[in-house]
Amino acid sequence: MKLTRRTTPVVLATTLALTLTACAQSDRGSGSGSSSGGDTKDTITFGAAGAPELFDPFYATDGETFRVTRQMMEGLVGIKPGTADIEPELATSWEASADGKEWTFKLREGVKFWDGEAFNAAAVCYNFERMFDQNEVAQGGPAGYWADVMGSFKTDAANALYQGCTAKDDMTAVIKILRPTSKFPTALSLDSFSMQSPKALKDGDANNVTKQGEGFGYPAYSKNPVGTGPYKLDKYDEANKTVTLVRNDAYWGEKAKTAKLVFKIIPDESTRRQELEAGSIDGYDLPNPADWKGLKDAGNDVLVRPAFNILYMGLNPAKNPKLKDLKVRQALYYALNREQLVKTQLPEGATVATQFVPETIKGYNKDLQPYAYDKAKAMSLLKEAGAEGMSLTFAYPSEVSRPYMPDPQKIYEALRTDLEAVGIKVNVVTKPWNGGYLDTVDNGGYDAWLLGWTGDYNSPDNFIGTFFGSLKTNDFHTSATSYGAQLSKDLEAADAIVDEGQRTAAYEKLNKTIMEDDLPGLAISHSPPALVVSKKLKGLVASPLTAETFSSVTVSK
Amino acid sequence: MLRFILRRLLQMVGVVVVLSLLVFLWLRSLPGGTVSAILGEKATPARRAALEKALGLDQPLYVQYWQFLKRAVQGQFGSSTGVQPGVDAMQVFVQRFPATLELSFFALLFAIAAGIPLGYMAARRRTSWFDNLSVVGSLIGVAVPVFFLAFLLKYWFAINLHWLPVSGRQDPSLDATRVTGFFVLDGLLTREYDAAWDALKHLILPSLALATIPFAVIFRITRASVLDVMDEDYVRTAESKGLTNKVIRGRHILRNALLPVVTTIGLQTGGLLVGAVLTERVFSWGGIGEAVAVAFTRRDYAVLQVCILMAAITFVVINLLVDIAYAVIDPRVRTR
Numbered sequence: 001m002k003l004t005r006r007t008t009p010v011v012l013a014t015t016l017a018l019t020l021t022a023c024a025q026s027d028r029g030s031g032s033g034s035s036s037g038g039d040t041k042d043t044i045t046f047g048a049a050g051a052p053e054l055f056d057p058f059y060a061t062d063g064e065t066f067r068v069t070r071q072m073m074e075g076l077v078g079i080k081p082g083t084a085d086i087e088p089e090l091a092t093s094w095e096a097s098a099d100g101k102e103w104t105f106k107l108r109e110g111v112k113f114w115d116g117e118a119f120n121a122a123a124v125c126y127n128f129e130r131m132f133d134q135n136e137v138a139q140g141g142p143a144g145y146w147a148d149v150m151g152s153f154k155t156d157a158a159n160a161l162y163q164g165c166t167a168k169d170d171m172t173a174v175i176k177i178l179r180p181t182s183k184f185p186t187a188l189s190l191d192s193f194s195m196q197s198p199k200a201l202k203d204g205d206a207n208n209v210t211k212q213g214e215g216f217g218y219p220a221y222s223k224n225p226v227g228t229g230p231y232k233l234d235k236y237d238e239a240n241k242t243v244t245l246v247r248n249d250a251y252w253g254e255k256a257k258t259a260k261l262v263f264k265i266i267p268d269e270s271t272r273r274q275e276l277e278a279g280s281i282d283g284y285d286l287p288n289p290a291d292w293k294g295l296k297d298a299g300n301d302v303l304v305r306p307a308f309n310i311l312y313m314g315l316n317p318a319k320n321p322k323l324k325d326l327k328v329r330q331a332l333y334y335a336l337n338r339e340q341l342v343k344t345q346l347p348e349g350a351t352v353a354t355q356f357v358p359e360t361i362k363g364y365n366k367d368l369q370p371y372a373y374d375k376a377k378a379m380s381l382l383k384e385a386g387a388e389g390m391s392l393t394f395a396y397p398s399e400v401s402r403p404y405m406p407d408p409q410k411i412y413e414a415l416r417t418d419l420e421a422v423g424i425k426v427n428v429v430t431k432p433w434n435g436g437y438l439d440t441v442d443n444g445g446y447d448a449w450l451l452g453w454t455g456d457y458n459s460p461d462n463f464i465g466t467f468f469g470s471l472k473t474n475d476f477h478t479s480a481t482s483y484g485a486q487l488s489k490d491l492e493a494a495d496a497i498v499d500e501g502q503r504t505a506a507y508e509k510l511n512k513t514i515m516e517d518d519l520p521g522l523a524i525s526h527s528p529p530a531l532v533v534s535k536k537l538k539g540l541v542a543s544p545l546t547a548e549t550f551s552s553v554t555v556s557k
Numbered sequence: 558m559l560r561f562i563l564r565r566l567l568q569m570v571g572v573v574v575v576l577s578l579l580v581f582l583w584l585r586s587l588p589g590g591t592v593s594a595i596l597g598e599k600a601t602p603a604r605r606a607a608l609e610k611a612l613g614l615d616q617p618l619y620v621q622y623w624q625f626l627k628r629a630v631q632g633q634f635g636s637s638t639g640v641q642p643g644v645d646a647m648q649v650f651v652q653r654f655p656a657t658l659e660l661s662f663f664a665l666l667f668a669i670a671a672g673i674p675l676g677y678m679a680a681r682r683r684t685s686w687f688d689n690l691s692v693v694g695s696l697i698g699v700a701v702p703v704f705f706l707a708f709l710l711k712y713w714f715a716i717n718l719h720w721l722p723v724s725g726r727q728d729p730s731l732d733a734t735r736v737t738g739f740f741v742l743d744g745l746l747t748r749e750y751d752a753a754w755d756a757l758k759h760l761i762l763p764s765l766a767l768a769t770i771p772f773a774v775i776f777r778i779t780r781a782s783v784l785d786v787m788d789e790d791y792v793r794t795a796e797s798k799g800l801t802n803k804v805i806r807g808r809h810i811l812r813n814a815l816l817p818v819v820t821t822i823g824l825q826t827g828g829l830l831v832g833a834v835l836t837e838r839v840f841s842w843g844g845i846g847e848a849v850a851v852a853f854t855r856r857d858y859a860v861l862q863v864c865i866l867m868a869a870i871t872f873v874v875i876n877l878l879v880d881i882a883y884a885v886i887d888p889r890v891r892t893r
Contacts, residue, residue, distance in 0.1 A: 053642040140611020213635015213859050214612050218643040241843045242729040262729050266841040274723045277716045436588030473602040
């Protein structure tokens, strides 16, 4: 065939297309599109706000990753649906020694990992040793929850909370810890401490975290994890931003009711809402409280989680010496009309905080009353302290919405108006959340600021221990106060009480001391975050720890 | 011609090196950072310090930049920390670029397919109601913000009428096979025609939203350019020679009028990359635009560096292509 100038491109294009077609084969499974009979769908589609970081929960610290891995992985200790309390999961029972340093876990019989490996005491100890033995890179960042809970790693074994694991018999594992703590065993319910297949961990070189430029590189295992849960990973289609899980038919417990679970990643919130309205997703997380009513009116269910968080106004006595006077701190507290704030600026179900822990925490003191709104008292306290007309650099973050603080600016404006009403000169400062705000708070750059916390597990130590515990470095700068050292010591002592009843009583007393004698900051409110699902979706139980599981969920056609 | 292309490519290397330094310094001078993005309110000074050390962010800037250059030369650009943590930034770019190209291609197709004919017709019927209407229409196209237009489009065509999907690139339940990353092309290549059709349906709204501004610009330039050319002596000569309308329109008016339009299209392609940031975000389109938006809020230095540099390279290459296209259309450029 003679090629003319005009035909050449056509011939080339055709050849190219044919070549491409030759090597492009459809590898679509024959199973797709097959729908189970009956009146429920075989797929749940849920809108996620971000991409999961990886699928090995041990190296994750973010909710989007845990939302996915929670469906696939289980720990020794689980969480009772709808509460923050722990319940047996892969361990059927546990017991502490008298000194609280040795924990014996009876394991569940007949559990297998997806790869067929048996779950037993050897597997448990392999997992703990694997988590303990991290390289320098993983210690600095990815293994964050271990660092939080256990303090240090094998390279600094003497100071680690974890002191070793032994298999007493095939179905009994014993974990030794350095000192008694309220974190045990409740912290083992954290997703990061899920049990994974020892064989798969070994084969996938699971601990090989590397530094790649200014980020981390993860081993092959993190893309192909093996757990025991009701769902297993089918595929992560990065180009189409969807994660697909399929039912684990060999699951030890009640099998998942729906065969497939798809997480569709939609970063933009209003787009998630539109997807729900169009019926292309069955639900999504953290709808803007301003949308709750509209979503309900449109026939969806807004599932409100019991609040497991705290919004507080931090105070830094090192930056503004006037704040060293308890009377001044109390005056600020009395000046705030929090009833009004909760009613007008926070989602329904939000409550005025009486202390720095939410009600669901063991150690919450029911007898504490909120500092009532009392302008006159605030002004007289300021006068007594000689701080009338004091100025206060009070900051709030922009470009962010947190579960405990849906709209920082509006909350701030309400608080600022209250403070100005008692004659305080407020210097308004704002910075983007990740545009200097967090850094400045940590560097002690503001007199007062808005921040909060969402709990990880049911222990008061996770709240007040974090806030006021480490004397030298905490955000509240309690080292600059007269009570700081004592408070930090008391917190440590309470955490180490072995008997649960005594420990709870000690924390209740501490919460009272913190609020009445110390007042390191002003606890403002607890706000319940929510999920929204279409009326067709049934069986999802909202969890205060955002630990919802989908295995009992069905979606009607 | 070859020497011209080579020289331009060499210039590009210089541009990239200088730009890489500027981007590197600019990103690190921004308040906030990777560490705050990862730790959020859970940041304690101890955790902060440990993470900074682990990421190498505690090193002096010139050391960090030198490390960056050394790795970049070896083809390693560092792991993403926010967009797709653990994945090399260049891989993130390569994986997402087809999505942006696909979207921009269809947007440009819409813009050209509508802009040139409408511009031509408006010019031929100057001051008619059709002309006035299209001028006003194109003004609205420039003036309406992308997110608002996107909202209207989605509200009507996706939520109310259920004709088109709200967002995303493809229905995950199709379980389509991936070959090139261009979903429509993939569907055709693998003969999964339902997948190609579904991908095409997902493309319509975002490309319309993205096309409005380039459409308006192309329309107006075409109109102005045709008006100019219509008054030229050679058109009058052609008419008086008794050439057919078809020849005059095609060879004398349109071909000459298209020169500025081609330049404009080239420039608009750069603009498309900017428009893609907004459009991709509201349509949850997994392309470069969305990656840049996420990377910025999460201070994902590696991804931002790669995306900005690659965007610059793309821009330079497009300009080069435009210049070559110029030479093809206009013989006078070739002889020079």
